[in-house]
Amino acid sequence: MGEQGESVDVRTSTADARRRADLREFLMSRRARVSPADAGLPDGGARRRTPGLRREEVAVLAGVGVSWYQWLEQGRDITVSGQVLDSVSRVLRLDDPERRHLYVLAGLNPPLEAVPDTATPVGESIRRLIDSWMPMPAxxxxxxxxxxxVNDAxxxxxxxxxxWRNCLTxxxxxxxxxxRHVGWEHDAADIAAEYRAAxxxxxxxxxxxxxxxxxxxxxEEFGTLWARGDVRRPGTRTKLVDHPQxxxxxxxxxQLRVPERPDLTVVLHNALPGTDTMAKLEWLASPEGRRSTIRPLAG
Known part of the structure; x- marks a missing residue:
């Protein structure tokens, strides 16, 4: 038991030392790329040897003590806060991924990712992706x-x-x-729980x-399920659809997240192997299948 505990302590200590070394290198590299002019400071002319900003300049511009910032960049075991890291991020002109990375290296939970304006249209590359998924739904x-x-499938x-724009509704x-959804009653509880996680x-x-x-x-069914307070992370699931044709x-x-648009998720439906689903989907996407598609009356 003692040897196992010592092994865990060694791994933790090694990981912590690596994190602090990464913090030091990250801050030094970000500081070096910000010129005095970028920060609104005189460049010092030919006498200036330090690439980018000096440590004391970052400290003054961020409103923190010079010694404290030096300790931060040296990776020392000091107390940090999100507010101070945000000030440092502003001076070093960090973008959102870099700011989140700084939090992690400093030993804090990163803030939520910045969410793009929901009015921003879907990029053409994403549209091409779901269209290329035909004849399977996406x-x-x-x-x-x-x-x-959506694609036609x-x-x-x-x-x-x-x-019917909202999938939950x-x-x-x-x-x-x-x-059409076979096993609707069984899956409904999971759907409500996944929405709570979202x-x-x-x-x-x-x-x-x-x-x-x-x-x-x-x-009423949704209200009852939501009141249960269940939470479930979304993941790969199987679906059985009873299609009228x-x-x-x-x-x-x-479900796949879009890295450049963290507010978007691509939902891909793959034909389950060992079934005739792909052949049926190909027929539905064919001219004959499109002509025979039944559009139920709204009621």
């Missing part, structure tokens, strides 16, 4: 699960359209989607509150 959802881009299989109130990533976001309140009023469609659904 769509792009925002942080509220609003479906903001997603419309044909799941009835994704402009009338569609799951509980769209009669077409509900009728909302937890953006505490205080009134957009989630509004959707939950409105859906609870029109769907081709019968059973077996899918494996996977």
């Amino acid at each position: 769509n792009v959802i925002d942080r509220y699960w609003n479906s903001i881009a 997603a419309t044909a299989v799941f009835d994704f359209n402009d009338s 569609s799951y509980f109130t769209n009669p077409i989607y509900r009728a 909302a937890a990533e953006f505490p205080g976001d009134e957009g989630f509150v509004q959707i939950v309140e409105e859906l609870s009023e029109i769907s 081709v019968g059973d469609l077996h899918f494996e659904s996977t």
